[in-house]
Amino acid sequence: MNTNSNSYTVVYTTLIVVVVAALLAFVAMKLGPAQEANAKAETLRQMMAAAGIKPADALFSTSNADILSLYADNIAEAYTVGRDGRRNGELSVLREKIELVDRLKPQYKAIKSGGEVTLPVYVFKSGVAVIPVYGAGLWGPVWGYIALQEGRGSIAGAYFDHESETPGLGAKIKDEPAFREKFAGKTVGWGEEPAFRLEKNAEAGGATNAVDAITGATMTSRGLDEALNVWFKAYERHFKTEED
């Protein structure tokens, strides 16, 4: 057979593409649920690490199934709030159908562009409320979860993650427990400008709503600082009205 004729080339290419696409679609469909379960468990681990349900190391070596149970056992309620600070939705906390707002990027964009938002608040039985933060680091997105004490004026714990910050520098926001541990006990300056400062020598002034930036990772720290303030601002009305 002439493998160089035009019709053969066209038929061959079409066939290859169709076969490959079908195979991939099949695999993607089969593995999709497992991938989503992984992503969800990862989010839950990070949230519970911030809330201090268990130490981060223990959470990250717990299986997906146990993570779901642990979350269901410890969560009190989860809901979303809108731009005006009022609740605009409930999130299920039943073990079998845990609902999360885990796509933070669209929310981040909506906050910045002034569109309508559904910002999640996860209230644990211990009384702390966990909220997400999300922003742009040096190479890619940085995000995290902040646990607020009852009264919502001070921070109980935090957990940060990133997509591709420089390992050993920007990646310390995740890899160095000492960094996230510094957030515990700090306050959020609701109504202040800025509400929180992540800057060089910020702790030296004695301010309670400040943490020192990571040395050598200026851009990552700046990104995280912006993320914290954007999200704190977005939640401000909610936590203020809740206090009253």
Place this chain on the structure above:
Amino acid sequence: MEYLSLFVKSVFVDNMIFAYFLGMCSYLAVSKNVKTANGLGLAVIFVLLCTLPINYLLNRFVLQPGALSWLGKDFADVDLSFLSFILFIAVIAAFVQLVEMIVEKYLPSLYASLGIFLPLIAVNCAILGASLFMQQREFASVLEAEVYALGSGIGWYLAIVALAAIREKLSYSNIPAPLRGTGIAFITVGLMGMAFMIFMGIQI
């Protein structure tokens, strides 16, 4: 202003070679003299400029979760992003092949100087890398993607011409025998990369 900062950032700060090591294979193989380096560099810029907008539109209207919603409500939940690698690379390979055929037929003189590089470009990681970064960063418009393509192309071009110039000089110096050629080229690129790191601190 936003475009300018994106451009400067993609040329210097997010340099394809020094920050991401993309397109390293052809970068090291074709940087022995300035003339060929110049040819390959220009070809990379050209292919980037042409394929990135195509891939941008593909991503926006076919691949992204919910991208197919223009087909009707039923398609709003379709997520084809697992096909992005294959579609991006197919666009790049097909485009390169097309250009090769056109140039060979109508511009034989250009083909003589540029033609040999074209097949190399299909597998140049910088081209696919740019498409993947474009997808990751979710540019707002085709124009923004185009500016990014131009910036990263020029960054790659600068890097290869600079290395070629250094390597031309290096061929006259007395380097320990085992280090000659590839070895010293790697170390040179490393030092150039360090120099480029100063751009990371700039704020635009």
Place this chain on the structure above:
Amino acid sequence: MAQKLKETILNPILKGNPITVLVLGICSSLAVTVQLKGALVMALSVIAVTGLSSLVCSLLRNTIPMRVRIIVQLVVVAMMVILVDQILKAGESTYAIDKQLSVYIGLIITNCIVMGRIEAFALGNKPIPSLLDGLANGTGYGLILIVVAFLRELLGSGTLFGLQVLPASYIPNNLVILPPFALILLGCIIWAHRAFDKELQEK
């Protein structure tokens, strides 16, 4: 025959190492060598992809139309890479690693080793030798990756596989972690390799 097979396997690991001798596949490799764990997963993924794509392309070698050969090869390679990516994402224990490798998994597609072996070997040889050639080249590549990652993690963080091995008094060298140092380290590995094997030296 046995001699030839042995050569197919051993050559890419030492004398014809894809990274230090042929200078292929640098692109996607260096950025994942900051930590040993990521490098190991990357190495295994590349071994799987080079082996399987060589096998498939060798099976198809008599049917592929010459003119669109590059596209067909790329489609086969891309398919393998997507499979690896999807499987890593679905596994409970590999999910975190896949996240760390992010964009570089995709770049295995354009890893010149994969395409280079298909063009140079798989298109002209029977499936079994092609599979072995692919696997061996992937291994030669992975070996260098692991050596670089070992040195970078040890000197840059004082750890191996995330466990502290150097005494706490060791101050991690931040330079080692930054991208340019990977290149310098690779230059030194090439230097050592060629000092050892004089035939490989360039004039």
